[in-house]
Amino acid sequence: MGLQFIGVQLFNGLMLGSFYVLLSLGLSIIFGMLGVVNFAHGTLYMLGAYAAYTICYVFSQNFWLALAIAPLAVGAIGMIVESTLVRRLYSVPHFYNLLLTFGLMLFLEEGIRVVFTPIGKPFGTPPSLAGSVDLGFMFFPKYRLFIILVTAICTLAIWLFLARTKIGSIIRAGTDDSEMVSALGIDISKIFTLVFGIGAGLAGLAGVLAAPVQNVTPEMGSSILTETFVVVIIGGMGSILGSIIGGLIIGELITLGVVFWPPVANTLVFVFMAAILLVRPRGFFGRAKFFE
Amino acid sequence: MKRNLRCCLLFCCIAAFLITLPFITPTRSLATEMLIFAIFALGFDVLIGYTGLLSFGHAIFFGIGAYTTGIVLVRLVPSLFVALIVATALSLLASYVVAFLSIRKKGIYFVMITLAFCQMFYFIGFKWTDLTGGDSGFHGVPRTSFGPVDLNSETALYFFVLAVFLLSVLLAFRIVNSPFGRVLKALKENEDRAKSIGYNTTAFKTIAFMISAFFASLAGGLYAVHSNFVPIDTLSIETSGDVVIMALLGGIGTLYGPVLGAMTVVFLKNFLSSWVGNWNLILGGIFVVSVLTVRQGIFPVIFGKIKEKIWVRKQPQRTGPEYPKRPL
């Protein structure tokens, strides 16, 4: 059980953590702005993988094309869902929207089973990113480093977008008080749609990146959803920094748990969550508004 | 006079329906399963319809009820009465612990935590093979007699479950139409106001949670005996989701809504899934449409329409405001 092995596992944990970061970022932004807990978030992730599959295997052979188009496609789906369905339930208690997304999750997952057959789809590592990189003390697959890199760039981009652009500031304001923003004359409904689209796009991106590494099956979304919720609970709803740190922690916890302590690996995450809830009920960076 | 007649008629219809149900459904055991989930949904309505808390983790208590009953019957005492007592007691304990960690959180957050706990209990059940059989499930649950009644025949089991169901309905009715129930309704409407009047809302919510867990574990125990076996998916998130769907489609806050919703969903699931592989597609679609349009539930809407057509009552005309206008 040498240093190399531990090093590889730590990096694997970073890779898994990257997926959680992207997913929980999207979930957190959607919740922060819209108050909607998107149960269909895992399904959007799955749609991203299937979109990548369709682009890569059915049309062109180009992974880069899939990487560019699939997240946008999923983002568009998100925007359509928001503007046609989710929007109608803003005036009623929040849990109806949660239930709506839950129903959508069932429907879309089964729909993909019908269209693509329940058997998973093969998805190989893109040839341009195959092979390993020598990091000095260990070898690590190029593609996995790519995932970590893309996630880092994306997270930075989202942060810059929210912190430095005009729309970003509107979003941040809307997260605090959407009625006020509306009263200032800004069409908040378009911003809502955009935010849902960004969240969905992030999930879709995670799906595309995951396709060569995870199995592309209709169930891939629901199996990752619960852990994503745990990330958001631990990191704090509505907090970007919380999503990032929470995602990385959970990714490492799962990876190291599976390797070093298999019997309790799955439950470790939830025990950790329960512990955090006892000690810091809002999560690391949760904001007061969403809990009381 | 007329009202009493109508009530009597309604009661007779319901009684007739329940008594003949096992003979109408394709198999007797389907009717039993319908009632089992009706009990589950009944308790769930106390939580979601009357207290306003949405839990996505009630499979925990259904599963605890099922596994405990099975384990007690096979390994400890072959007495269904004892098994159900132990099962419900254990589930009350578990629900107290879960509630302690999560009830303080606001609605949406509470949902996610219950979901996460459900997953945790699922994994515990999956891994603890010596106790639960892991993903093989717990096999060989016997149908011991309950007192003089031999439950081996499907018909006998149905009528036993029917008796439990009727008792559960009475219990639930008593709970929601009591001072306790009124406090629940108050805190569902506005928790801060209830708190300001002096009610310990956390305690009330916890008790409501435990009550719903009691019903869930009772249903679970009956399920174990009904199937002679406890599959691991009694603890799964799918089961939690199922009861949410049953309650919502049926109409939360009415008690009869989730009961009918549960019976309908169980029936359709069994009936349609042998023909249509993609039952979830239909269910998901119906659910989405229902959340968007008939939020109060399908059955309240249907009954409302029936009431309009058949039970039209002449109301005396009321003029003027009901309460004196307050000065601005």
Place this chain on the structure above:
Amino acid sequence: MRNLFFAVAVLVLIAAAASAAEPVKVGFISVLSGPLAPIGQSELNATRMAVEDAGAVLGAKPEVYPKDHQYNPGLANERAKELFEKDKADFIVGCSNSAAALAVSDQAARHQRIFMSTSAGTTDLIGKNRYTFKLNYNDYMLAATLGAWGAKNLGKRWYTITTDYAWGHDLLKHFTGALKAEGGQHVGNDMVPVNTSDYSPYILKAAQAKPDVLVLLNVGKDAANSTKAAAEYGLKKSVKIMHALLFELDIKGTGLDTFAGDYTAAPWNWVVNQPGTKEWADRYYKSYGDRPTFMAAAAYSATRQYLEAVKRAGSKDTDKVIKALEGSTYRDFFVNPGYIRPEDHLEVAKAYLLRVKQPGQLKEKEDYFEVVGELPAEKAQPPVGIFKTLK
């Protein structure tokens, strides 16, 4: 006189109608939807073929009642109850998924009808109750075959990767026993959660242990993922790989290059040299467009065996048929011979060692395997008494 004649004729007709045979009802439960559907479907096809071939049993053609359990034990339990109570099935065959098979076995005992388990591996089904018969493969047989043949021919140092669920545990238990009996060395094991897609940590650990053989105690998607990772990290160059279960379906889905050169154990394959195999496999191919798995062959054989036993017993009565099946030896293309032990209702037959061909070696479509060895029934099957017995 004419009236008398008519009266007699009518009486004879009534008597004939009253004794008109009630057809034997063959119940079938397996996975007919979802990712594993092709396997269940092949079993159903074979069962139907068997019913066709058996002809009239007790004066009427048997009927098949298929049910889909969607690979879910709870549903299998329900379907078994339906088959016995609503459809009045006399017999159930099939049932993949060990937990599902256990549930169906319990229902068979409750309803006192026969259940022939042909597609689940758990040894808990052996000698479970007198109504249950275990045919085809079981986990002990897979493990013993792999262990015995492999220790002799491939090497003594073994590393196992096991999927962390009931079936995996069962396989591992039997495998370690078999390995010890052959003097092999078990240098390590990894328990992998179900549906893991990333096997790289386990492959790396396995590589470090330097085994001769890597045994993959998994099936389907897990088998594909683990083998892919082994290929990716170059492990296949130095280590031989053995699979507990490997089907043409998996090879088709993932690609021959991933699995080329791997070994697996099976009670039958359409390329084995048993009389009648080629003919049956060709018939199946002509009717259904692909080659039958051994699950299908087992379903066919089991159904024929049951129907022949009914013919021998002269009645559908469960006890009479059980008596007819116990101790019987049956010969067909699938089991040659197959002997049903009265002590635990296990059908013992020999087992084969198969190897996946290299790309380019295929002579016809789906010709993925070649036979490299076989084990007689005494070595491949568990001796009486290791598992439950009925007396």
